[in-house]
Amino acid sequence: MNRGELIRHLQVNGCSLAREGKKHSLYRNDSHPEHISAVPRHSPLKMNTALKICRELNIPKPGSR
Numbered sequence: 001m002n003r004g005e006l007i008r009h010l011q012v013n014g015c016s017l018a019r020e021g022k023k024h025s026l027y028r029n030d031s032h033p034e035h036i037s038a039v040p041r042h043s044p045l046k047m048n049t050a051l052k053i054c055r056e057l058n059i060p061k062p063g064s065r
Contacts, residue, residue, distance in 0.1 A: 002045075005062070014059070027057065
């Protein structure tokens with residue numbers, strides 16, 4: 001999965017950028033602020049990584065609506 005696609009999916013599902021790191025960006029679920037996950041800066045991401053990020057942020061997996 002492309003990093004840009006994952007970022008768009010996170011934003012559509014109510015997540016926002018918490019802060020930038022050196023090799024990762026931290027995203028936070030706005031409706032559940034205790035859910036934070038690191039998104040790596042490299043692209044493409046493995047699908048398992050994208051699913052783990054969505055699970056940590058408590059949002060639906062990419063491609064499901």
